[in-house]
Amino acid sequence: MVSEILEGLMRALALIVSGDRTLIEVTLRSVAISGLATILAAGWSIPLSILIGLGKFRGRFLLRGVFNAFLGVPTVTLGLVLYLLFSRSGPLGSLHLLYTPWAIVLGQAILISPIVVSFVTNTLEAVDPEIRSLALTLGASETRAHLAVLRESIDGVFLAVTGSFNRAIAELGVALMLGGNIRGVTRVLTTSIALETARGEIALSIALAAVLMLIVATVSLTMNLVQRRMNT
Amino acid sequence: MDKNRVIVILAIGLIAISASGVVYILQPRAEQGKQALVVSTTTSLFDTGVLDEIEEVFEAENSIDLYFISVGTGLAIQHAKRGDADMILVHAPSQERAFLEEGYGVCRKIIAYNFFAIVGPEDDVAGIRGLPPTDTLAKMVEKGRAGEAIWVSRGDDSGTHSKEKGLWASAGFDYAALRDEDWYRESGTGMGKTLQIAEEFQAYALTDMGTYLKYSEEGLVALEVLVGEGEELINIYSAIAVSPSTNADANFDDAVTFIKFLVSDEGQAIFSDYGVDLYGSSLFLPAVALLREEADPDVVGWIEDFAYIEGSECPPEYRADQQDLYG
Numbered sequence: 001m002v003s004e005i006l007e008g009l010m011r012a013l014a015l016i017v018s019g020d021r022t023l024i025e026v027t028l029r030s031v032a033i034s035g036l037a038t039i040l041a042a043g044w045s046i047p048l049s050i051l052i053g054l055g056k057f058r059g060r061f062l063l064r065g066v067f068n069a070f071l072g073v074p075t076v077t078l079g080l081v082l083y084l085l086f087s088r089s090g091p092l093g094s095l096h097l098l099y100t101p102w103a104i105v106l107g108q109a110i111l112i113s114p115i116v117v118s119f120v121t122n123t124l125e126a127v128d129p130e131i132r133s134l135a136l137t138l139g140a141s142e143t144r145a146h147l148a149v150l151r152e153s154i155d156g157v158f159l160a161v162t163g164s165f166n167r168a169i170a171e172l173g174v175a176l177m178l179g180g181n182i183r184g185v186t187r188v189l190t191t192s193i194a195l196e197t198a199r200g201e202i203a204l205s206i207a208l209a210a211v212l213m214l215i216v217a218t219v220s221l222t223m224n225l226v227q228r229r230m231n232t
Numbered sequence: 233m234d235k236n237r238v239i240v241i242l243a244i245g246l247i248a249i250s251a252s253g254v255v256y257i258l259q260p261r262a263e264q265g266k267q268a269l270v271v272s273t274t275t276s277l278f279d280t281g282v283l284d285e286i287e288e289v290f291e292a293e294n295s296i297d298l299y300f301i302s303v304g305t306g307l308a309i310q311h312a313k314r315g316d317a318d319m320i321l322v323h324a325p326s327q328e329r330a331f332l333e334e335g336y337g338v339c340r341k342i343i344a345y346n347f348f349a350i351v352g353p354e355d356d357v358a359g360i361r362g363l364p365p366t367d368t369l370a371k372m373v374e375k376g377r378a379g380e381a382i383w384v385s386r387g388d389d390s391g392t393h394s395k396e397k398g399l400w401a402s403a404g405f406d407y408a409a410l411r412d413e414d415w416y417r418e419s420g421t422g423m424g425k426t427l428q429i430a431e432e433f434q435a436y437a438l439t440d441m442g443t444y445l446k447y448s449e450e451g452l453v454a455l456e457v458l459v460g461e462g463e464e465l466i467n468i469y470s471a472i473a474v475s476p477s478t479n480a481d482a483n484f485d486d487a488v489t490f491i492k493f494l495v496s497d498e499g500q501a502i503f504s505d506y507g508v509d510l511y512g513s514s515l516f517l518p519a520v521a522l523l524r525e526e527a528d529p530d531v532v533g534w535i536e537d538f539a540y541i542e543g544s545e546c547p548p549e550y551r552a553d554q555q556d557l558y559g
Contacts, residue, residue, distance in 0.1 A: 035249055088315035088481060098316055099270065099299060180270075180301040183287070195302075198279050198424050200450045230238045 008206025015207055027211055030188040033101050034169035037108035041168075042161055045116035050146050052117065053124030054132070064121060070114040079177030082107050086178065099180040104188070107174035112164035119163065123156025124149060155227060162223045166216045189215075266297040269486040272309075272317035274391050275422055277469060278302035280442040280515050282506045283321075289502060290493050296486045304390035312336060312474050319473045319487040323391035325539040326398075328470055332541065332550045336479075337472040339487070339554050340546040342523065342539060343494045344503045344516040345468045345531075348395055349460040351427070351444060352436040356458055357381055360436070365464040369403040372436060376415030382435035386426050387411075387418025391467075396438045399464060427453045440467055442507075442515040449511055466531070468519070468539040471495075475552065488554055495520045495557070524559075 135145040179186030358381040375381040423443040473487035500518035507515040
């Protein structure tokens with residue numbers, strides 16, 4: 001077992017050093033798709049979190065509960081539901097999104113939205129309410145006051161965004177169901193890992209996983225560094 | 233550093249990343265400008281890698297982009313029915329017949345065959361080595377009920393699973409009842425994983441030869457072929473296009489082009505050569521010349537018995553005016 005993992009790691013190193021074209025292509029595609037999904041999800045989830053976390057309206061606890069529940073949605077199930085939606089005989093079939101990278105982007109964005117919403121809402125609520133009232137007393141508009149609270153909880157926002165990117169790039173179900181693992185079009189790191197495992201190419205499979213872990217680690221580290229710069 | 237400034241810099245960075253991402257994702261398709269042909273295929277063809285080779289040769293000669301979606305035979309047919317695939321490559325004649333009769337499929341061609349095998353531990357506790365398939369299964373039930381042997385089934389409605397159900401029926405057993413017995417285990421997963429599970433339990437399983445040879449060669453399983461070759465274990469792969477009259481959106485013309493390639497001498501040679509250098513024998517045997525020339529009457533007879541529909545690989549009413557496919 002140890003020898004297989006070691007062989008996989010050596011293989012990973014060899015592939016990276018030699019600049020293997022397929023590996024680079026698949027890796028870039030993974031980063032692009034999951035990066036876009038994260039930006040998209042952050043784009044609609046952060047404003048929604050402000051609404052839920054700082055707003056005062058009926059049903060906001062229910063809404064939070066719903067998002068918390070969807071933290072645990074199985075990726076294959078989400079993939080299946082979206083497949084039925086995007087299928088040519090499904091309600092959005094005419095968009096011809098199925099088996100394109102865009103379908104995966106949308107699917108992953110939906111998958112990680114609950115993570116962003118739950119985490120950001122939580123940190124927003126944890127910020128001292130004095131800050132908001134102080135900003136308002138100092139003559140800030142409602143929007144500006146909200147931004148002030150958001151700035152105070154920036155650490156939590158970073159964590160939410162980093163975590164959701166990592167979840168997106170490491171998930172398999174949505175990419176497989178909506179992308180179809182088509183070579184040169186929708187093949188990403190996780191679907192490659194699943195394929196090579198099924199093909200019995202254990203070393204290659206572990207090599208791909210090592211690359212995936214490397215990306216996740218790099219992204220987390222970079223975000224950490226940026227965060228530290230901001231806090232000093 | 234000022235927080236606002238960092239946020240601005242970050243935002244610019246993110247926009248740059250997303251813009252390059254958009255360009256990157258869009259680029260390959262825009263550049264090629266090729267027609268896409270979506271082919272839903274059984275895993276046993278795809279996982280062996282033979283389709284990668286076919287894709288390479290075919291795409292070099294045609295301006296068609298092959299999109300292979302690798303799923304079980306059951307799901308491949310579902311995809312095609314829902315309009316999400318232009319054609320299918322499958323290996324379950326009974327499901328194929330229904331697909332044609334329901335009006336979804338046309339232009340069926342038998343492209344290749346090989347044999348399923350029953351594999352098990354080297355010491356063969358159940359003592360099935362060399363028995364005919366039906367006797368093998370009777371023995372499996374006997375030894376299984378005595379607590380001496382375990383059977384691992386795919387249990388996933390794949391072509392291989394369909395075959396297994398058919399074998400139980402022809403051996404006179406009720407598959408639905410067997411499922412609940414202790415010695416009968418369903419893996420619910422692909423062939424490779426199922427072989428590994430069988431290995432773990434030192435159990436018996438039905439496998440396609442392609443996956444078995446690959447896993448055995450890589451040293452991933454040590455199970456041995458105990459029962460192989462013979463009429464009951466034949467495994468026949470067909471290509472079927474989605475009917476343009478059922479689904480006007482289907483890329484029918486390119487599907488026909490691809491089927492013609494698969495049955496051409498060039499396409500057939502890829503099947504017969506694939507894997508010879510790695511495994512010492514080919515994983516798939518070409519079927520077209522065999523059926524045309526009746527080179528091996530035994531095998532031809534088995535294919536006719538098992539995979540022909542009303543005496544032909546595709547009855548005339550399902551040929552969609554593509555007579556030249558049937559020479």
